[in-house]
Amino acid sequence: MTDQVIAGTDLSRLRELNSLTVVRALRDQPPTTVTELANVTGLSRPAVDVIAQGLVSSGWATVVEPGGSSTVGRPARRYRFRATAGHVIGVDVGAHKILVLLADLDGNVVQTSRCAVAADADPAERLAALDQILAQSLQESGKSPADIWAVTVGVTGPVDASGRTTLFTPLPGWRTVDLAAHLSDRFTCPIIVENDCKLAALAERWQGTARDANDIVFLLAGMRLGAGLIIDGVLRRGYGGAAGEIGALKAVRWLTAPSHLEKCPGVPATVNPDDAAAWVFNAARAGNRDARTAVNRYVKDLAIGTAALVLALDPQVVVYGGGFSRSADLVLEPLHRELQKLCLRVPDVRASTLGADSVALGALRLALNEVDQRLFTMGLSAPVAPRRD
């Protein structure tokens, strides 16, 4: 018997706490031996042995049997966190598309589903499309709603504490939508709604180009421009959830920046307005003078709002992300040059490596944070007890 009975402490609660300590030591780590776990947790080797076997039976850990390559003594068995104990879903509800990522607890994406939505779709249509794509994601991955431990959905516009975009959203009629309430009909797990730019910033620090940085200005560049801020390693939501909305200020030119692309002379009438920017970037690459002028004007306007954020916050890194990051080859260098003219100290300027998937990826990261937070503050029974496959 390795647990100690301490006056006033319930024995089963103590076992639970010790198990949680071992789960925490396994989480986000490579496979670990009992000896290593004992060192890290301060628990005795025999206690860890019992706990680790218990975590395997209850589905929180798996055994990694040693390979046969060791020549000195018998190699130790290792334990690893069982990432498939639960799953999370990250969603990007955009103007033109809905993207759903379903991932295990290590953030490995096991299912990707995507559908187009009309930009002028009303809330009922958009919610119906969301429901359908979520159902498809669950079905194709062989999961039921009860297998999902957290859902995060990214939307455009500042998100208030109730998960609504009451201040502003370009999605038609979306101001009054209560997305968390809508989804709670299907899911019993926590549901978080968050601003798309903020989620994309999280993704860039998690898996993208800003993994080394704690002070990040992220630009979500498309036919609209938005920003997500990470300050001292923490996502800045703002007192009312409206941080990063500098684009609303006419003086910093983000409202007009993309229109230089849209209005570029020579865009063929057959090109859909949503694809005009891609046409202009391609034409600029091919040397078209009007297209080059349009890109230059776009970058000059982009630089004003970016400089406002850089001067305000003095970040380490600016990340140019979103759909337009596919054309970063035309934007990064002139943007950097403009910032040198406008700013006192110029940060690194980098292109997103995650592109248009960054919002859904950031949604996964926030969902995983929610799972870990519940797990490590509330205990192993908090998210959902894992089941054996």
Place this chain on the structure above:
Amino acid sequence: MTDQVIAGTDLSRLRELNSLTVVRALRDQPPTTVTELANVTGLSRPAVDVIAQGLVSSGWATVVEPGGSSTVGRPARRYRFRATAGHVIGVDVGAHKILVLLADLDGNVVQTSRCAVAADADPAERLAALDQILAQSLQESGKSPADIWAVTVGVTGPVDASGRTTLFTPLPGWRTVDLAAHLSDRFTCPIIVENDCKLAALAERWQGTARDANDIVFLLAGMRLGAGLIIDGVLRRGYGGAAGEIGALKAVRWLTAPSHLEKCPGVPATVNPDDAAAWVFNAARAGNRDARTAVNRYVKDLAIGTAALVLALDPQVVVYGGGFSRSADLVLEPLHRELQKLCLRVPDVRASTLGADSVALGALRLALNEVDQRLFTMGLSAPVAPRRD
């Protein structure tokens, strides 16, 4: 004997740690009884008794004898942190003046010294004036440099990690000045140089109008406009010390805002350019039409840069501070109105209650933080051992 000998722990080190625990429990608290201290620290009552008496002998605590008013039993004696164990100095080196505040460890100002400096004074003149006013402050308060545990100096312009204003400063020739090195000839304690706007923001949260807030945009308003940001309760310095410098961006109009006051028609030729703004504010109060127009234009330009910060950060409070806060009666309400037009969510807009002293007060706060940080991470011998009066 109340200390326990624990294997591998040096007994005197354990005593020091227990003493530090009691000092921490006394710091920033009202006078406290041994019983209360025992409850807070988890040490035994007899142990706390011995430690508290030791802290009195060594100068860290004083005894507050009970008054005679209690009718039930013998009232307990109380101990309190001895704030005069050490002192700190906060300095504001401005374009026109130097202000020195000398305070005890509770932040009670015991000496204020002030002198005028010419705006065009070269670094040698400004440093000579600083040396003289520091000498005067020490002399009039009966202190020697060894009595001072930390010095913080506020200067204009972003301050880098070495304490210099290499990126920009309006003080003539000041870019190359190494103020910390200069002052270390006189003081052996830590010397911190920090940007004036950042210090004023700290002061406003410590003793001013933003004591209830963790998310603050502070405006230092005078013939130049600057900003200090407090985010999630932490002063934002920026990756290179240059946060809050949004005023450098022409598009947000802070570079031109004060010029509307300076160039207001009707300012008498006899009025010094530095006093023109005060004349205009007074004239506007008296109903002068040109002065009212100038103030309106000033506020409209002030609002653009302020809106950029509000939209970027979504703070709880905007504080209008600095020298011009004397005229907040003319500025606050129209500023709020402009922000309502420009921002998605409008924060509280408040006038500073500290005015032109806020920079030096914030410098005191930063010096006190430095003392506490050294004390509680390095031990009672770290700052300077206190001496009996």
